[in-house]
Amino acid sequence: MDFLTVFLLAIALSADAFAVSVTNGIYDSTVTKRDALITGFTFGSFQALMPILGFLLGTTFSDFVSRYQHWIAVILLGTIGINMMVEAVNDWKKPEDTLSVTNIFTAKNLVIQGIATSIDALAAGVSLAVLNINIITSALMIGLITFICCTFGVYIGKKFGSLLGLRARFIGGLVIIAIGIKIFIENQFI
Numbered sequence: 156m157d158f159l160t161v162f163l164l165a166i167a168l169s170a171d172a173f174a175v176s177v178t179n180g181i182y183d184s185t186v187t188k189r190d191a192l193i194t195g196f197t198f199g200s201f202q203a204l205m206p207i208l209g210f211l212l213g214t215t216f217s218d219f220v221s222r223y224q225h226w227i228a229v230i231l232l233g234t235i236g237i238n239m240m241v242e243a244v245n246d247w248k249k250p251e252d253t254l255s256v257t258n259i260f261t262a263k264n265l266v267i268q269g270i271a272t273s274i275d276a277l278a279a280g281v282s283l284a285v286l287n288i289n290i291i292t293s294a295l296m297i298g299l300i301t302f303i304c305c306t307f308g309v310y311i312g313k314k315f316g317s318l319l320g321l322r323a324r325f326i327g328g329l330v331i332i333a334i335g336i337k338i339f340i341e342n343q344f345i
Contacts, residue, residue, distance in 0.1 A: 161293050165202075165300035168279060171334050172198040172272040175232075176305035178330045179268075180312020182239055182259045190260040195306030201269035202276050203298025209280020210290040225342035231271035232335030235264065239328030247325075275338065 176194050180186050239259070276297060283290055 161288075161296050162300070164279065164293070165297040166304075168202055168206075168273075168276045168297055169198075169301035169304045171275070171338065172202060172269070172301050173304040173308045174334055175268050175272055175331060176308030177312035177315070178328075179259045180309040180314075181316035181326065182312070182328075184313065184316050186260075186309055186313040191306045191309035193260060194265060194309050195302040195304075197265040197269045198272065198305040199298040199300075199302030201273040202301035203294045205273040205276035206280030206283060206294045206297055207290055209277040209282075210284045210294075212277075212281060212284075225339040227271070227274055229335040229339040231267050232331050232338070235267060235271075236328040236330070236332035236335065239331065240325050241328075243325035243328065271335070 176198065179194060180191075183190070280290065280294075283293060
C-alpha cells in the first residue's frame with residue numbers, strides 16, 4: 156500500500172471524528188486551546204490504536220467486529236447526541252441557567268466519542284492485516300491526520316457555535332446522532 160493510499164484512508168477514517176470535533180466546538184462556546192488539543196489527541200490516539208488492534212485480531216474476530224460495529228457506534232453517539240439536545244432544550248426553557256453548560260470536553264465524553272468514531276478504524280485494521288502492510292506506519296499516519304483534522308475541527312465548530320448560539324448545541328446533538336445513524340446504515344444496509 157503506497158503513501159497516497161494510506162493518506163486517503165487516513166482522511167476517510169478521520170471524517171466522523173472531524174465532524175464530532177466540529178460539533179463539540181459548536182456545543183461549547185468557551186473552547187480553549189487545551190480543549191482543541193486534547194480532542195485532537197484523544198481522537199487521533201483512538202484512530203491510531205484501533206487499526207493496530209484490528210490488525211492484531213486479524214481475521215479471528217473480523218466477523219464479530221463487522222457485524223456489530225454499527226450498533227456500538229449508533230448507541231454511543233446517539234446517547235451523547237440526545238444528552239446534548241436535552242441540555243439545549245432545558246437551557247431554552249430556563250435561559251438564566253445557560254451559564255451552567257456541561258463541559259463536553261470531559262475525559263469521559265472524549266473517550267466515548269473517540270471509541271465510537273474509531274470503530275471503523277478497527278475494521279480497517281483487520282483489512283490491513285490481509286494486505287500484509289506495515290501497520291505501525293499506517294496507524295501513525297491515521298492518528299496524525301485525525302489529530303490535525305480534529306484539532307482544527309474544534310476551532311471551526313467554535314466559530315459556527317458563536318454565530319448560532321443555543322441553537323448550535325441542539326443542532327450539534329442532531330449532527331452526532333446523524334453520524335451514528337450514518338455509520339449504522341453504511342454497515343447494516345450497504
